[in-house]
Amino acid sequence: MAARQRNIAVSEFFLKNRHLLGFDSPHKAILTTVKEAVDNALDACEEASILPDICVEIMHRGDDRYLVAVEDNGPGIVDEQIARIFGKLLYGSKFHQLRQSRGQQGMGISAAGMYGQLTTGRPMRILSRIESEKRASEMLISIDTSKNRPDIHSKRKVAWRRRHGTRVEVELEGHYTRGQHSVEMYLKQTAIANPHVTLRCVDPGGKTRVFRRSTDALPPLPRPIKPHPHGVELGRLIQMLHDTPSRTLKRFLEDDFSRVGTTTARRIIERTSGRLSERSNPRRIAHARATQLHRAIRHTRVSAPRTDCIVPIGEKRLLEGLRKELDADFFLVITRPPSVYGGNPFQVEIGIAWGRSGGLALAVDAKGRIRRKHKKAKGAQHAEHADQAAHLLRFANRVPLLYQQSACAITKAVAQTNWRAYGLKQPKGALPIAPMVIFAHVASVWVPFTSESKEAVAPLPEISRELVLALQEAGRQLAAHIRRDNRLEHEYEKRAYIESYLPHVGLALQDILELSDRERNRTVARLDIILHRSRKS
């Protein structure tokens, strides 16, 4: 029996468990590939302070075969790294850093290549150029799945019109679909959460769709942080004590943690009741002492973590994004203050777009008159109906989440919020029934997803709590709007009634007061103004 025990390469594991990476059906395969490549492209551009221009092409290659190509104007990748970035699972720059990014695992794009290789036997093609090089590097790469390492089929320098950027091509078996889970929907939602990005998409029919940026301002670059002392478990503390280059405990506390200065370090050490001193050698601290140190840290006040490691979309930009892509009567955005789970800062943003698209709306004009205005129907808007469940758009670190809605902390938080308190219909434990789109964004240095495919946020208590608080605030503001809207409609009906009778009132007055026609008209006009004014809310 012992002889059969052996190593399992992480690539073998995920090849067999490819559904965990989002490759469980031909429908998802194309979308997941696009998503992983676009995520990487956006991260690369932003890190190099380049306004992202991304082009996605999907070409049909007969039968169930498609070629997915994603090209960016990012900084490009140096030759030595190309093979490992695309031909090895669990390799990357984002895992070991505590700061917000779309990718975090170093798996996605290699997994897409692995899936292409499995279904079509074709390697990935990578084209990448950094600005200092005259030509681009072209590589054909597959993964040696039994060893989780890249297998380079060919490598050469080629001319490329781009000065810098990367193009990834994966040939794979898939189904190209439209609708809720389509590439187009993913790009549209990406545009909402990333108003600084221009996305072009060429579908298998050759049709091009462009989502243009609405701002030239890049979001601020999130800054990496060190672990917060309150988020560090005992075992991790012991590991850190062992690994630190610091020679003294005080130094260790100050250098290896965020938010620990001299005062806080001293306070922590004092709390160990003399069992440890500022000059204790971290590497020589035994288990029992480390347990005391851990307890001392827990009981010492430390400022909340720095939050420039996360960059929410922001109220202004989010409103712009929602207005640009959705057609609705009323928009609102709620941003919660940053919070922390297990030492990881995170922040929740909620947006609501209310009202049927393409329908009628009432508005108070500059003169205080209520006007019916016909709304123009936009392109692929989320047409909502009053008797359907609210449409939920979920995002994590600015990336739209299209699958596994029911497993997601966001969905659970929306269903758990009591929308009846805000005047909406809501079946027990379900999404509210209302003509609205709910946008929800969780930004974090480490988003806890329910699987490696990053399709749903795990419902950790701290995250769920923040989501519910934000949704409740959104609900209150929405309820105020709905009340105002109802009052407006009520008023409109009353005024329509007055206006239709006003000419008759005019004639009656003319009769009684013997007015001229001009006097009568002036009186009616003044009455109209007075009646409107008095009812102005």
Place this chain on the structure above:
Amino acid sequence: MAARQRNIAVSEFFLKNRHLLGFDSPHKAILTTVKEAVDNALDACEEASILPDICVEIMHRGDDRYLVAVEDNGPGIVDEQIARIFGKLLYGSKFHQLRQSRGQQGMGISAAGMYGQLTTGRPMRILSRIESEKRASEMLISIDTSKNRPDIHSKRKVAWRRRHGTRVEVELEGHYTRGQHSVEMYLKQTAIANPHVTLRCVDPGGKTRVFRRSTDALPPLPRPIKPHPHGVELGRLIQMLHDTPSRTLKRFLEDDFSRVGTTTARRIIERTSGRLSERSNPRRIAHARATQLHRAIRHTRVSAPRTDCIVPIGEKRLLEGLRKELDADFFLVITRPPSVYGGNPFQVEIGIAWGRSGGLALAVDAKGRIRRKHKKAKGAQHAEHADQAAHLLRFANRVPLLYQQSACAITKAVAQTNWRAYGLKQPKGALPIAPMVIFAHVASVWVPFTSESKEAVAPLPEISRELVLALQEAGRQLAAHIRRDNRLEHEYEKRAYIESYLPHVGLALQDILELSDRERNRTVARLDIILHRSRKS
């Protein structure tokens, strides 16, 4: 930027993503640890044809600390393997074999150790003895998470009362809970699906509970199979062609696949229209030829895979298991024939236990009389109420699944089945409202779980279809029983009515026919028998 790119050890990845392995809360931590250890213990015993005797102890160590110990009477582990089995993720004997087993990833128990180490800083303690050794080996092991390899703290030979077996001890931070997601519930459900196992459990209060085996017959040992040709993707075929020791294509097809004999191999090769011959060297088959071969395989009839690689519980054993642990009026079991998804054989079993426990039941006695009988209430039965949703017990490869119910293919199949057609109430898209327990088991050589924590079966179309078919058959049988039951109740009411009037009828007859008291009594008795008989269904 390039400088920051680096390897991510699989243990680092899962330490950060420990919620994927079932360690997302202190409540789950204890249960997951027990589950992983018990799964391994059962697999080891069965593989060595030993009737499993497992003992689970959970000891409170102050604050949130617990020591979880699981001891089995399995064959034990040879010294050289202990460290790697318990101190390394992705190491094991089950991943590379196509046959049913509880463990399949080579991760669970090492992950439990890693979690213990993270939260308490304590290594795992392993005690293991193989029969040929005089003493047991005791090792203290932790994982070097940055390298995914075992770190052996100590190693020695000790005396042990057991002749063979293994004991695993993990000290961890957790919450011990009772109820739906408790260790006790997990063991109880394990007993249902494994009637050949005896489980002992000592809770932190020192209370012992024993689930005794109801049969001494071990289930047959599943036999490993080779991949079925219809389940092999093009990329995998290319890899297999490259890796095979066979020198000819015919040999390769016969030796590397299941269900391919000389005739089938020849038919496949003929279908390539002369482009490949029986003597083609597998290693020299280029991509285009491999694509043709792949197509030829797809279009050639091959017998369905052998199914002795999976071992369902079986109708008799499952009924025994359900009767032993659940209190109900009516039991039924459905076993679907084996089926295949992506080349992997699997099989679905459904059991239903119907009726309120501890309530009243009607039954027809030997004489054809309907009798009310009081049911005895059992220990920790699943007391069901008529106005509550059916209670669902989910299993994969005989292991109870306690979490992520809503994400599971089993739950989705139950909700998708139209139970109204079988006379039950059912809210739209939800579980039926009925006093019943639904037991569902998916057995496969490779269960596609929704995450590494193996808490829910991924809803792949083939698996969902088999589940629905089994549930529909169960529904039909249940409906027939319910109709019979309703008829019985109806009859009972009628008969009660007749019986209360019969003495009056007797008196009237006596009057009319001038019968003696003896004659009257005899007539009434005969009338009673005739009326009962005529209504016997």
